[in-house]
Amino acid sequence: MKLENKNILLGVTGGIAAYKSPGICSLLRKNNANIKVVMTKAATEFVTPLTFETMSSNLVYTEMFTKNRHTAEVEHIELAKWADIIVIAPASANTIAKISNGIADNLLTSIMLASRSPVIIVPSMNTYMLNNEATRKNLEILRNRGYIILGTAHDLLACMDIGDGKMLEPSEIVDEIDTALYKKDLEGKKVVVTAGPTVEPLDPVRYITNRSSGKTGYEIAKEAKKRGADVTLISGPTSIKPPKVDKMIKIKTTEELKNVVLENFDNCDILIQPAAPADFKPLDYSEEKIKKSKDENLKIEFTKNPDVAKLVGEKKTHQFTVGFAAESQNEIENATKKLESKNLDMIVLNNIKSETTGFASDDNIVTIISKDGKVENLPIMKKSEIAEKLIDKIIERI
Numbered sequence: 248m249k250l251e252n253k254n255i256l257l258g259v260t261g262g263i264a265a266y267k268s269p270g271i272c273s274l275l276r277k278n279n280a281n282i283k284v285v286m287t288k289a290a291t292e293f294v295t296p297l298t299f300e301t302m303s304s305n306l307v308y309t310e311m312f313t314k315n316r317h318t319a320e321v322e323h324i325e326l327a328k329w330a331d332i333i334v335i336a337p338a339s340a341n342t343i344a345k346i347s348n349g350i351a352d353n354l355l356t357s358i359m360l361a362s363r364s365p366v367i368i369v370p371s372m373n374t375y376m377l378n379n380e381a382t383r384k385n386l387e388i389l390r391n392r393g394y395i396i397l398g399t400a401h402d403l404l405a406c407m408d409i410g411d412g413k414m415l416e417p418s419e420i421v422d423e424i425d426t427a428l429y430k431k432d433l434e435g436k437k438v439v440v441t442a443g444p445t446v447e448p449l450d451p452v453r454y455i456t457n458r459s460s461g462k463t464g465y466e467i468a469k470e471a472k473k474r475g476a477d478v479t480l481i482s483g484p485t486s487i488k489p490p491k492v493d494k495m496i497k498i499k500t501t502e503e504l505k506n507v508v509l510e511n512f513d514n515c516d517i518l519i520q521p522a523a524p525a526d527f528k529p530l531d532y533s534e535e536k537i538k539k540s541k542d543e544n545l546k547i548e549f550t551k552n553p554d555v556a557k558l559v560g561e562k563k564t565h566q567f568t569v570g571f572a573a574e575s576q577n578e579i580e581n582a583t584k585k586l587e588s589k590n591l592d593m594i595v596l597n598n599i600k601s602e603t604t605g606f607a608s609d610d611n612i613v614t615i616i617s618k619d620g621k622v623e624n625l626p627i628m629k630k631s632e633i634a635e636k637l638i639d640k641i642i643e644r645i
């Protein structure tokens with residue numbers, strides 16, 4: 248996350264979705280951003296400034312011409328200079344029209360004309376207002392000006408029409424703000440990330456799998472995307488929401504993972520492999536459901552799956568490859584052996600003995616070992632923070 252200590256100016260206009268915007272303030276504040284809110288007059292009909300003052304821990308700006316001025320500053324210029332980024336959420340059709348035409352008839356639109364910061368517009372309106380040629384053209388003008396124009400959700404709207412125009416959720420908006428603040432240091436790079444477990448079927452209803460949740464891989468894919476990379480995410484079955492990437496490929500078995508990774512390997516610059524492919528699969532797949540028998544025990548014979556990381560290591564030309572190791576004894580020594588035998592550039596060693604971290608948890612404790620022998624122990628961190636650190640280390644080395 249890049250929100251810490253950033254100055255974020257939140258513009259709120261007169262749309263029904265204004266009731267959700269205090270949620271944006273709340274999330275930004277949790278991430279230690281500085282927030283100043285500017286409301287249009289129409290916005291104050293929907294939510295009171297007091298709500299935003301409380302949620303942003305700052306006085307709210309609603310007037311261009313205040314009667315009892317306490318400062319000699321020209322507010323619209325100072326606020327424009329203060330902001331590292333401006334976000335208008337919700338952005339009404341009216342304000343979008345004014346900004347696209349350079350009209351500056353209130354504090355928010357005047358700031359927009361004076362600003363040189365990145366801008367995110369979060370439209371929210373009835374479907375017909377959104378699809379109206381005027382609005383579409385106005386949004387196009389703003390897009391061409393370099394503003395980031397977010398999409399809308401398709402849902403039942405406040406006016407009871409069903410269609411496009413619903414404002415994105417505060418968490419999605421905050422994620423976009425965070426993305427916009429990132430340095431695009433992986434721009435032009437193709438990154439392939441594997442994630443999650445594989446499942447190896449026994450019969451039509453049963454399978455063998457492992458406890459990988461896919462969280463680490465999804466966080467790495469998200470981080471690489473925020474840094475501007477072209478990201479392909481190859482994922483085994485998980486129950487978590489996939490991040491926004493350029494290409495998402497779902498696989499089930501280790502054999503499928505191998506095929507998809509090899510297909511995408513030649514053209515990639517960086518391959519990061521936190522997926523936990525099953526090392527073994529049942530030797531015989533039963534076409535019919537295995538019946539309960541009189542025997543107390545059921546014997547299943549397993550056979551080795553392909554070693555994806557090893558195959559990739561053999562094919563490697565220019566790619567930077569990162570593997571993961573889950574070791575329970577002689578951790579550093581075993582992880583280093585794996586790094587060498589699989590021709591990796593870096594390996595991330597997971598602490599699988601800890602009960603509070605690891606597979607399904609949001610936190611983890613890892614050690615990053617590089618080909619040059621450097622060993623870095625990271626303290627307990629969120630998986631999103633580990634993803635950030637790991638991408639930093641990869642960038643240092645490429």
Ligand SMILES: Cc1cc2nc3c(=O)[nH]c(=O)nc-3n(C[C@H](O)[C@H](O)[C@H](O)COP(=O)(O)O)c2cc1C
Nearest residue numbers: 260261262263264287289290339340341342371372
């Ligand atoms: C109940 C109600 C809900 C409204 N919701 C929206 C909306 O979601 N989006 C929008 O563009 N306009 C909406 N409007 C119309 C705007 O409030 C109106 O165009 C206003 O002039 C916008 O002013 P502003 O852009 O200065 O905030 C709504 C109006 C009312 C009365």
